[in-house]
Amino acid sequence: MPAGHKFVIADDHPLFRGALKQAIAGLADVSSVLEAGDFESVKAIVAANEDIDIVLLDLSMPGASGLSGLISLRGIHATVPVVIVSAHDDPETIRRALELGASGFISKSASMENIRSAIEAVLSGEISAPGDIDLGVERDPEISDLIKRLQSLTPQQTRVLGMLAEGLLNKQIAYELGVSEATIKAHVSAILQKLGVDSRTQAVILLSKIGGEPRPAA
Numbered sequence: 001m002p003a004g005h006k007f008v009i010a011d012d013h014p015l016f017r018g019a020l021k022q023a024i025a026g027l028a029d030v031s032s033v034l035e036a037g038d039f040e041s042v043k044a045i046v047a048a049n050e051d052i053d054i055v056l057l058d059l060s061m062p063g064a065s066g067l068s069g070l071i072s073l074r075g076i077h078a079t080v081p082v083v084i085v086s087a088h089d090d091p092e093t094i095r096r097a098l099e100l101g102a103s104g105f106i107s108k109s110a111s112m113e114n115i116r117s118a119i120e121a122v123l124s125g126e127i128s129a130p131g132d133i134d135l136g137v138e139r140d141p142e143i144s145d146l147i148k149r150l151q152s153l154t155p156q157q158t159r160v161l162g163m164l165a166e167g168l169l170n171k172q173i174a175y176e177l178g179v180s181e182a183t184i185k186a187h188v189s190a191i192l193q194k195l196g197v198d199s200r201t202q203a204v205i206l207l208s209k210i211g212g213e214p215r216p217a218a
Contacts, residue, residue, distance in 0.1 A: 004031030005053040039063030075159030104128035
């Protein structure tokens, strides 16, 4: 008998977490649903549960800064599908989320039926996005270049970058990841080179540009 799917619902609004749980309850093969109301809790859950099948992530949770939250989770667990669930459902946000590794995007205004359909599509290995929105192409060349650079990072480098953004020192990151400080220094050097910057501070500033809500180019 199959064990069923393990879900993580990450949203700081209990009522919306309840709505997502209701949507999931209508699916087959659900084994468990874990909930988180802030980004620190999400990271802890994802790090501690290798058998997660899907994460439903709000972009505007306490402790997360827009799409940088997605980047951090991808670094912690590179293979788990992450579906963004957000009220910010403009084409720029959806397109950038998918380019940065999201497996799907669900608008908070979507119907229960559409939410279930999107989740089922992702669980079957598909990429799911609202079908009624033209995602277009990236109009901001700086953001386009940054996304390509972020895509070039390995999962471990992505995780280290996320921890740099949290203000952690090399020795703290080494302790958290269970590796030597020399290993972290090597990761930081590679990150700076791939992002085309000279310092940790510049790397964090660069990451913050993808973190907030996107601004369409003029």
